Amino acid sequence: MxxxxxxxxxxxxxxxxxxxxxxxxxxxxxxxxxxxxxxxxxxxxxxxxxxxxxxxxxxxxxxxxxxxxxxxxxxxxxxxxxxxxxxxxxxxxxxxGSLTLHNNVARPACLIAGGIGITPFMSMLRHATAEKSAHRLLLIYSNRRPEDAAFLAELEDLTRRNDRFRLVATMTGMDTSKQPWSGETRRIDAPFIAGVLAEMPESIFYVVGPPAMVASVLSALEAAGVDGDYVRSEEFPGY
Ligand SMILES: Cc1cc2nc3c(=O)[nH]c(=O)nc-3n(C[C@H](O)[C@H](O)[C@H](O)COP(=O)(O)OP(=O)(O)OC[C@H]3O[C@@H](n4cnc5c(N)ncnc54)[C@H](O)[C@@H]3O)c2cc1C
Structure with a gap:
């Protein structure tokens, strides 16, 4: 460094x-x-x-x-x-750090962010869109409420500018929100991951967020049968 x-x-x-x-x-x-x-x-x-x-x-x-x-x-x-x-x-x-996107564009990337764990994915998604990368990218972005979801409007805009990118934002604590939300509200569990695998088999998974969120998603990936060789993760301590 x-x-x-x-x-x-x-x-x-x-x-x-x-x-x-x-x-x-x-x-x-x-x-x-x-x-x-x-x-x-x-x-x-x-x-x-x-x-x-x-x-x-x-x-x-x-x-x-x-x-x-x-x-x-x-x-x-x-x-x-x-x-x-x-x-x-x-x-x-x-x-x-080595949490960088894999080179093989034939394999999709499933990016899973908990809250402020969105940060490294913003760089990847802005870059992939600017470079017109052939990577198929799915971002699952979990927050309690829309109020907490940094860069959400930009991410929605990126889906319009990059047809290889799909966004699934999930709000798991809408009972505490003052904003409307008609999208996903499920927590990321094994059935959620099974849905991703059905849509994008061969995905490489990237998980970033607070330690408890990362641990819970890694368990869900394991329970859904994802090979640990295809999972990369980073924890943000202090949350
Ligand atoms: C590679 C990496 C990337 C990160 N990226 C982001 C980011 O984009 N945005 C963001 O908000 N945060 C990020 N973090 C976390 C960030 O460094 C801080 O830990 C976090 O913001 C909490 O800081 P704080 O001042 O609120 O808490 P602090 O008062 O510093 O710490 C709160 C608690 O967390 C513990 N703690 C803090 N840092 C560490 C550590 N490095 N290792 C072990 N325990 C620790 C402390 O001991 C304390 O118990 C990242 C961390 C890493 C390692």
Whole structure:
């Protein structure tokens, strides 16, 4: 990994309590969709070890800036993040990680995101659409409520721009929502996965989200008979 000097360009709210940070792309910074960076804040009030947190890159390599997104929490790091103003300097270390899309376009990809686990998939989907990739892509995006679903409108737009991409958003806690929703509400269990396999056999599965969500989806994949060799996953600790 190598350290790069960067700065905050602007912040954007992308769902309830969820912030995207658009960062200056350091000269020569190159990454693959699905990779992450460590964001290192100069905040003197933070202990050395708490200044650094990992974030998947939301933006695609062709974009002029680097975007990350996170759920805002009352942690010391997130408070320092919230206090950043446009122009403030920060460091990014990386890129790192191997959760990148497989090369064989004959095999479909089933991307399964829990909440903020959507971040690496945004980069992959923006890239695949810009490159007119032949990959068949299905995104299963699970949130409690539409209010929590970052980038949902953009994902719907991507389905119109990329006919190889299909989106199934599922809202598993609609009783707590103030917004209407007429789509899927099931949790991702073995019958849900069986439906995916019927539609897209030979899929390679990618699962990203909070640890409990990832564990539950991995169990569902196993119960549905998916070979573990074709499953890749990444947990976001701290949720
Ligand atoms: C490869 C990778 C990509 C990630 N991408 C994103 C992303 O795109 N968006 C996003 O919001 N978050 C992402 N995360 C998680 C992120 O790094 C933070 O852990 C998360 O945002 C919680 O930070 P916090 O300040 O709210 O909690 P903290 O106060 O830092 O931590 C809350 C709890 O989680 C534990 N914890 C935190 N970080 C780790 C860790 N790395 N390993 C083990 N335990 C830990 C702490 O010990 C504490 O108990 C990613 C993590 C990894 C490893």
């Amino acid at each position: 190598s350290a790069h000097r960067s700065a905050l360009l602007r912040k954007e709210t992308v769902a309830e309590g969820t912030l995207a940070l658009h960062l200056r792309k350091p000269v020569g910074f190159a990454f693959k969709p699905g990779q992450a960076i460590d964001l290192v804040l100069g905040a003197p009030e933070l202990a050395e070890a708490s200044r650094r947190h990992a974030f998947s890159i939301v933006s695609a390599p062709h974009e002029s800036h680097v975007t990350i997104a996170t759920r805002m929490r009352d942690s010391a790091f997130k408070r320092a993040l919230a206090a950043l103003a446009p122009g403030d300097a920060l460091d990014m270390d990386g890129p790192f």
